[in-house]
Amino acid sequence: MEAQHTRRRSGERNPTKRLEAVLLHPLELSLQGFDEHAQRQSSCFEASTSLEPLGIDSEGRGSLCSFRARADQKEISMSVNTGIVTDFVKAWNAMDIERVMSFFTPDAIYHNMPLDPLQGTEAIHGLIQSIAGMASEIHWTVHQIAETSGGIVMTERTDRFLMGEKWVSLPVMGSFELREGKISAWRDYFDLNQFNQQLPKS
Numbered sequence: 001m002e003a004q005h006t007r008r009r010s011g012e013r014n015p016t017k018r019l020e021a022v023l024l025h026p027l028e029l030s031l032q033g034f035d036e037h038a039q040r041q042s043s044c045f046e047a048s049t050s051l052e053p054l055g056i057d058s059e060g061r062g063s064l065c066s067f068r069a070r071a072d073q074k075e076i077s078m079s080v081n082t083g084i085v086t087d088f089v090k091a092w093n094a095m096d097i098e099r100v101m102s103f104f105t106p107d108a109i110y111h112n113m114p115l116d117p118l119q120g121t122e123a124i125h126g127l128i129q130s131i132a133g134m135a136s137e138i139h140w141t142v143h144q145i146a147e148t149s150g151g152i153v154m155t156e157r158t159d160r161f162l163m164g165e166k167w168v169s170l171p172v173m174g175s176f177e178l179r180e181g182k183i184s185a186w187r188d189y190f191d192l193n194q195f196n197q198q199l200p201k202s
Helices: 002-040 044-048 064-093 097-101 121-133 192-198
Strands: 104-112 137-147 153-163 166-179 182-189
Touching: 064 097, 064 137, 064 153, 064 166, 064 182, 097 121, 104 121, 166 192
Parallel strands: 104 182
Antiparallel strands: 137 153, 153 166, 166 182
16 A cells, blocks of 8 residues: 555656656757757858858757857948948048048949939049038038948938038938948938028028
């Protein structure tokens, strides 16, 4: 009778243990397999070229190494593009027109949305020289900067120009496309009337 009671008590505990084993065993196997797989990767970047973006390998386990390699590559690319646009704005603030022009590809497009687009560095240089010639100081403030997955950099800015003794301020949304480290298309969205209304009266 005592033996039967002991077996019953033991049997009451066993289902829980078995359930724990069922729940934990796949997790342990998954973690173990993941570690082994990660150790087999000689290079995260090398692994990323052969696996899907989610990093699923042939055994059906997620490859964190591959996933992180892709994420790191994209982050590096995004940081570079954002840095280029940031330096471009700094060149404007320094009123260094030659440096400003050095950021463009030869076939670049510059489109102030209220106006007609310009293409090519010669046409762009003429307009930029004209804009800079109207101001004794330029100060652009970037409030927000972000980059899309396609590499387009977006800026929310306030562009300020000192004309005579008056600062003219203009809220601007800018879009920058880059190719091989150069700006291939620059589009600015703003209210031209707001700009014109602030111009000093002649």
